[in-house]
Amino acid sequence: MTAVQAAFFRSSLLNRMAGIAMLSAALxxxxxxxxxxxxxxxxxxxxxxELLFRDLDRTTTAMDRAFGQVLQDLSILANTSPIQGLVRTLDSGGIDPVDGTSTAEAWKTRLAAIFASFHAIRPHYLQIRYIGFADDGREIVRVDKTSDGSRRIAEAALQAKGAEDYVKEAALLQPGKTYVTPVNWNRENGVIQEPRIAVARYIMPVFGEDGRRFGMIVINVEGGPFMSAAMRDYGIERQVVMIGPTGNRYLYSPEANAGLLELDEGRSLPDEVYEAIEQAEADDIVAVREQLIAGTIYDGITPGGGAIRVGVIEDAAALSEGRRQVSGILTVLVVVMSLAAALLAYKLTAVALRPLCAMNKAIIDVGASDRAPELPEDREDEIGQISRSFGGLVRRMAEREKRARTVFDGVSDGIAIASPSGVIKDLNPAACDLFGYTRDELLGQNLSILMFSDDRRRHDRQIETYLETGRPTSLFRTVERIGRHRDGREIPVELTVSEIFDNGERYFAGILRDVSERREKDEERNCLIAALEASNEELDSFAYVASHDLKAPLRTIHNATNWIIDDLEGEMNEEMQKNIDLLRSRVQRMERLLDDLLEHSRIGRKIGDVSMRDVDGSQLRKTVEGLVHLPEGFTLTFEAGFDGIRVFEMPLAQVLVNLVSNAIKHHHREAGTVSVRATAVGERYRFDVRDDGPGIAPKYHEKIFQLFRTLKARDKVEGSGMGLAIVSKHVAVQGGKISVESEGDGTGATFSFTWPAAASGADAGESDRSVA
Incomplete structure (x- = not known):
């Protein structure tokens, strides 16, 4: 902010608004x-x-009229009777065959008189000639302008013009057509005449009555005087410049009332003026060297047969003089009006802001007191609206501060606000109660009064580090510290520090929570965890010892049966053999029961006893097929999509093996089918194992998952009664639930359970669909 801006914003509102109003009026x-x-x-x-284009239009109109007049004269002369009379007479040996008496000389005399009459009314015609194509383009009749009128050129002085380019051009013209030569110096017998006269030759061919090309009428027109007369006749008031197709230039000056034709000599105007005229577009004005130029292209019948660039020039200085006078008058008026408007703006602004300034004074007088300022809220204008809005804002802020203070004072956690130097600026009753002080005793004190020396030094270092580097330290995370009570005892607290700003000032707010009770509960929980871990170790030890000690007599019984068989070899009857086999089967059943019981007790209690190798469905299928003993007549199928799943191999493979083996073992026929299906359900899979066996009655659907439960006598179906209980516990440990659907009417049973997918398994966004 610059010094001017700072001074502006330090001034009063009245001065600022008045200054803005005055500046706005001036602007x-x-x-x-x-x-x-x-x-x-x-x-x-x-x-x-408009003036330039008016003169430009007049100029082109004057050119149309001047050139058209010459062409009209050509047509008149080419169609006079002496022209055809000469054609007939010269073709007939000297006598006109039409009247039988007129000679060639008579017709020439008549034609010369006509030429002389045109010279009398056309002062800018230099020569009028009748030229035949015979005799190398020899002149037949020629009348020249003289200082006192006109003069017919004698027969001996007539010239042959066959070598001239315009004669060759005329020989190609069709009847009624004309040709105009470029403007050049007049020549006699091929020599430029002095003083030099620039002429343009207007030519019309002459044909005999039989259509034969005979000759031509040629009018030599003085270029400069001819165009000057046309400009004067049309009252052209500005300088005109014409540039012909061959580069010839004609300049007309209204002041001199004459023109200048430039052929070989240098240019009278700067090159930029000529270039501007040559490049000018129609209806366009360009400025060159304090001059305004309007240009166009004249493409009528012109000398040389090409277009003529025409430009009209106006001196811009003459326009600028009038503009300066008007601008000066306007400047004086603007200054006077601006001063008057600025003074009026200041007065009106002072009147308009008087109530607002009074309201500002009332607010300042209230200062930092708790009472609300007396504002003109009863006014119906914008000041009243501002007063009502501001008064409402003050009341809302007071209410909001009251609510905030209520929350601040009412929360159960202690809150303390301190400056970066550690001076306590505010704290709530909970913080006072936590440390045993009153609020007045702590305000203005340093935080060190609430800390022991070690925590005090660590706290000071963390604050200094943060203020120097700006990098957050562990202080800004929730941490546990030891606070110092007023009576000197230790208080374990949980502390969270946050940085806050108020009116640009930095403060640190600390939230403190007494965690004494939580520490006691944590210690109690740790004791319980330790006791539980010891109990688990004892249970594992007990299960192992029990299994080992119970299996020892079973091995003894098994060995004893072998000894009996050996001792009674050859003497055992069928009854004895049957009893021995029964004893052995009971020993084997007891061993399986002990193994299953030990496995059941270990499920979910040992971390790391499950393989975390993730496999796809095809690998899992091969594992299950390899572990299942499939009797002859039974088939095991995995439905489409099973190979696309991805899961942890164990203990899922054991669960599927148990369910498939259970379905085969309890089947009521010699042949059967078991199918396995997997369906993605969110981030888990649902597995269905279906068989076509006898089924299970609904009343047994819950009991079959209990320990030692079988639906057939163990003498008929060997088993420990633990298979489904082990499956159910494995599923429960994985967060799932197993169920069975069956009517027990011989239509089979379906066991269903859910199992978590591996990280690359089922898509959590899809549900209840078959895995493909």
Whole structure:
């Protein structure tokens, strides 16, 4: 912010608003003045353009009339009777066959008289000639302009013009057509005449009555005087420049009332002027060297047969003088109006802001007191609206501060706010109660009063590090510290520090929670966890020892049966053999029961006793097929999509093996089918194992998952009764649930359970669909 800006914002509102109003009035006045000048400039430019285009139109009209007049004279002369009379007479040996008496000389005399009459009314015709194509383009009749009239050229002085380019061009013209030569110096017998006269030759061919090309009428017109007379006749008031197709230039000056034709000599105007005229577009005005130029292209019948570039020039200085006078008048008016408007703006602003200044004074007088300022809320204008809005804002802020203070004072956690130097600025009753002080005793004190020396030094270092580097330290995370009570005892607290800003000032707010009770509960929980871990170790030890100790007598019984068989070899009858086999089967059943019981007790209690190798469905299928003993007549199928799943191999493979083996073992026929299906359900899979066996009655659906439960006598179906209980516990440990669907009417049973997918398994966004 610059010094001017700072001084502006330090001034009073009245001065600022008045200054803005005065500046705005001045800017508006200046803008009006500039717009006025621009309008004057625009109007004058448009007027100048209209004048230029008016003279440009007059110039082209004058050119049309001048060139058209010459062409009209050509047509008249080419169709006079002496022209055809000479054609007939010269073709007939000297006597006109039409009247039988007129000689060639008589017709020439008549034609010369006609030529002389045209010289009398056309002062810019230098020569009028009748040239035949015979005798190398020899002149037949020629009348030249003289200082006192005109003169017929004697027969002996007539010239042959067959070598001239315009004669060759005329020989190609069709009846009624004309040709105009470029402007060049007049020549006699091939020599440029002095003083030099620039001429343009207007030519029309002459044909005999039989259509034969005979000759031509040629009018030599003085270029400069001819165009000057045309300009004067049309009252051209500005300088005109014409540039012909061969580069010849004609300049007309209204002041001199004459023109200048430039052929070989240098240019009278700067090159930029000629270039501007040659490049000018129609209806366009360009400025060159303090001159305004309007240009166009004249493409009528012209000398040389090409287009003529025409430009009209106006001196821009004459326009600028009038513009300066008007601009000066407007400037004076703008200054006077701006000063008057600025003074009026100041007075009106002072009147308009008087109530607002009074309201500002009332707010300042209240200061930091708790009472609300007396504002003119009863006014119906904008001041009243501001007063009502501000008064409402003050009341809302007071209410909000009251609510915030209520929350601040009412929360159960202690809150303390301190400066970066550690001075306590505010704290709530919970913080006071936590440390045993009153609020007044702690306000203005340093935080060190609430800390022991070690925590005090660590706290000071963390604050210093943060203020120096700006990098957050562990202080800004929730940490546990030891607080110091007023009576000197330790208070374990959980501390969270946050950085806050108020009116640009930095403060640190700390939230403190007494964690004494939580520490006691944590210690109690740790004791319980330790006791539980010891109990689990004892249970594992007990299960192993029990299994080992119970298996020892079973091995003894098994060995004893072997000894009995050996001792009674050859003496055992069928009854004895049956009892021995029964004893052995009971021993084997007891061993399986002990193994299953030990496995059941270990499920979910040992971390790391499950393989975390993730496999796809095809690998899992091969594992299950390899572990299942499939009797002859039974088939095991995995439905489409099973190979696409991805799961942890164990203990899922054991669960599937148990369910498939259970379905085969309890089947009521010699042949059967078991199918396995997997379906993605969110981030888990649902597995269905279906068989076509006897089924299970609904009343047993819950009991079959209990320990030692079988639906058939163990003498009929060997088993420990633990298979489904082991499956159910494995599923439960994985967060799932197993169920069975069956009516027990011989239509089979379906066991269903859910199992978590591996990281690359089922898509959590899809549900209840078959895995493909």
């Amino acid at each position: 508006i006045g200046v803008t009006i003045g500039l717009v006025g000048v621009a309008v004057v400039h625009k109007v004058e430019s448009q007027y100048a353009g």
